[in-house]
Amino acid sequence: MMKLNWKTITLASLLFVGVPMLSIMGSGHSLQPENAYALSTDTSPVGTNRITEVVKKQDKAVVGVHSSVKMERTRGMDPRNPFGPGVPSPGPAPQGSGSGFIIDKEGHVLTNNHVVDGADQVKIQLHDGKEYEAEVIGKDPATDIALLKIVRKEGDTSPLPHMKLGDSKNLEVGEWVIAIGNPFGLNHTVTTGIVSAKGRNLGSGPYDAFIQTDASINPGNSGGPLLNMNGDVIGINTMILSGNGGNVGIGFAIPINMAKSIVADLKKDGKVTRxxxxxxxxxxxxxxxxxxxxxxxxxxxxxxxxxxxxxxxxxxxxxxxxxxxxxxxxxxxxxxxxxxxxxxxxxxxxxxxxxxxxxxxxxxxxxxxxxxxx
Structure with a gap:
């Protein structure tokens, strides 16, 4: 790789920029066009603080989802009889964690089924660190969607922040999106990118129609929201395509319209009628x-x-x-x-x-x- 020093950069600048550069230095005016933000639209954050505004408004509705199973009983060695059958001893309790987001004032939370599948206990951690038990209202393995509900004590009527579910049908390839979640346990991490493709069929099930995005999604982001520039949820972050388990700019989210179509079934029956x-x-x-x-x-x-x-x-x-x-x-x-x-x-x-x-x-x-x- 060619190493550039300051003299090289200055010379190159003068050779290729020439008069405009001298004009800038002499007058103090920038080359910024008169209408610098002309390309900004409702779906583009370029030249605006739109991403910051969306995150400030929606971040509090993102939650951590922590699941665990009951302590397993294993057989340990009996010191009094090393060759005997052993004595019961507690084994490690398998645990998992992911993300989710509150969708209404009643405290219903959308997340991925694989985040809570097989769990005996599920806890929800709010943005302020408060923890609540969560009830699994329903699960749909076919689409990897689960609906939880925050269990609050009697008298706890404090308002819960929640998100508006958007319309993923109107999503465009190239549109800016924001992912919020808890990758690697780092709570409330925000990443941005664009929609790379729509309707991706990965062969994981008959209802595959994933949104592909280059917004960084890593282990722990599962179940978190994918937002458009209006702050509406347009997807549930679900998986990555990676050779080493880390983000390589290819992540996938379930279109929110798919989730909206089954939430009523999950609330009513705990499963989806198809x-x-x-x-x-x-x-x-x-x-x-x-x-x-x-x-x-x-x-x-x-x-x-x-x-x-x-x-x-x-x-x-x-x-x-x-x-x-x-x-x-x-x-x-x-x-x-x-x-x-x-x-x-x-x-x-x-x-x-x-x-x-x-x-x-x-x-x-x-x-x-x-x-x-x-």
Whole structure:
């Protein structure tokens, strides 16, 4: 690497900047354009203190989530009988920690399922250090979302700060975002970046549609909020892609619209009720499209119809290609499970299909997905 000294920098500056540089030094005026903040918008913090304002307003609603299991009993050596079966002794209590955020004045907290999964005890730590027991209201392993509630003593009516849930559907690639959480136990750490991509399918489940961001996300950030520049929650920070366990600028968050669609179910039943179609599907490729006489690889191929399921009752067959679900185009293979899953059981939907290359419409009544089917 070439080493530059002050003389080199000065000479280069004069060679390439020339007259404007001399003008600055002589007049005291800067080269800043008249309308320096013209590029700042509602979604850009450039030239503003917007990030600072959002953090000041929302940081207090971010919490630490600490989970633990009961003390395990192990068999230790009996000093009176070294060759005997041993005596019971307490083992270490496995613990975990992550982040979360309060979503209403009742004290409901959103976090990741993997932060509290298998825990016997969950505690919430507020921004001021106060700790509360937390009740696990409901969990959804399929989307890695959990809903907790802060347990307060009788008479404790102090207002709880909470966040507004935004609309992740309107999120744009390149938009600025803020992540707040407790990476490596460092409480209330703020990082910023942009949305790198949307709808990422990582193969971790049928409902994958992650927001990808380069805002630093590390172990302990799980469950914390991803905010837009208006301070609205647009995602739940969930995981990183890394070879060494540390941040490399590729983090993923669950879109908040996905969480909003299941919070009511978690409050009511502690689990999510999803729709079930009763088919196995395959991605439509160029080769498959050609073999089916299609001009382009659109839609989703049905490669199996489960007996006595809603699809069979509706008349769907193996080899049908679904191109529209309830009026919505299927431009992506992974869209169908999400559409079916969010359809209320008992609702009848229209499926536009191609059968032997010809358009056909069928009506199917969606049923409730059972745990074994999930």
């Amino acid at each position: 729709g079930w179609l009763g088919v196995t599907i395959q991605k439509m490729t160029e080769e498959l499209a050609s073999s089916f006489g299609l001009s382009e690889p659109k839609g989703v191929l049905i490669n199996g119809v489960l007996p006595k399921g809603p699809a069979e009752r509706g008349g769907l067959k193996r080899g049908d290609v679904i191109v529209k679900y309830d009026g919505q185009d299927l431009v992506d293979f992974s869209a169908l499970p999400k559409m079916v899953g969010t359809t209320a059981p008992g609702k009848t939907v229209t499926l536009d299909i191609l059968r032997d290359g010809k358009p056909v419409s069928v009506e199917v009544t969606i049923e409730k997905m059972q745990e074994s089917q999930a």
